[in-house]
């Protein structure tokens with residue numbers, strides 16, 4: 001295993017069998033995480049980029065079996081912020097020092113192209129980067145958002161096992177999700193994708209394929225998080241909660257894609273009280289603190305046990321900042337685009 005880790009650290013390439021071997025081995029975990037930490041330092045530096053997450057609607061037309069805000073969860077208390085509230089959230093985040101806001105929601109048809117583009121234009125007046133995470137759209141819609149000023153887009157592929165994807169995402173098409181990622185790239189977005197780890201019937205081989213998919217498609221960001229079963233979904237009794245396997249998947253992704261942005265995901269902290277810091281020491285360089293206000297935080301319940309639901313944006317920002325500084329890292333002062341560090345902008 002040591003030889004494989006060295007190869008990945010120096011050459012940033014592994015074949016599928018090597019990845020499967022590393023993911024399956026229980027002895028070399030810490031060595032793997034340490035190697036990812038060194039590669040992170042070398043390629044993206046010690047700065048941690050904070051992105052303020054605005055969860056602006058939990059209405060969704062999709063019915064993903066793993067997701068707490070799926071269409072058929074009649075117990076979910078639905079909410080949506082109106083466009084003015086969204087812009088106010090973004091301005092408040094900018095005032096708190098965030099250089100990026102991530103606007104995330106279910107696939108909510110209320111937000112037409114006109115409404116979304118107005119919101120994006122208004123937010124861009126604050127000179128912050130705008131990341132969208134609002135699901136599958138047409139090329140024309142992605143184009144309109146890009147022209148309105150959106151900089152980045154997050155759309156996880158969830159799993160590269162097509163058969164599993166179609167079982168877990170009824171009515172959706174893996175090829176269409178793939179098409180979305182290609183469209184986003186061709187429109188000049190910084191593209192973030194990612195996956196869940198520990199889905200029912202997900203094989204180690206398919207997790208290796210997920211990592212290779214990130215490399216082949218040239219994603220700029222990869223968000224990898226454990227699947228956490230939600231009681232009001234068809235997967236309520238699934239096991240999930242694979243913290244270490246998620247960390248290892250993230251670490252191998254860092255070794256193979258050394259200069260991309262990798263978030264320490266909130267789901268990791270849900271499984272381990274120190275999860276985001278452990279992730280930051282295992283290859284991650286981004287954190288997305290929640291800047292949604294009040295009651296909405298609880299209602300955006302993708303999985304149970306979500307952290308910080310009773311906190312305020314200021315508290316979350318202060319708390320994570322202190323944790324980051326305590327491990328000798330710094331807070332990024334720029335917008336944190338891919339390649340900034342290597343191009344000579346130290347943050």
Ligand code: SAM
Nearest residue numbers: 066067105106133134135156226227228302303
């Ligand atoms: N609707 C947008 C989309 O599909 O990309 C953004 C919102 S969606 C809820 C954001 C991500 O939450 C999904 O890509 C999925 O990976 C993650 N997620 C959903 N349910 C989850 C669960 N039970 N455990 C962990 N992550 C989950």
Ligand code: FES
Nearest residue numbers: 060064067070106
């Ligand atoms: Fe739409 Fe989860 S099913 S956001």
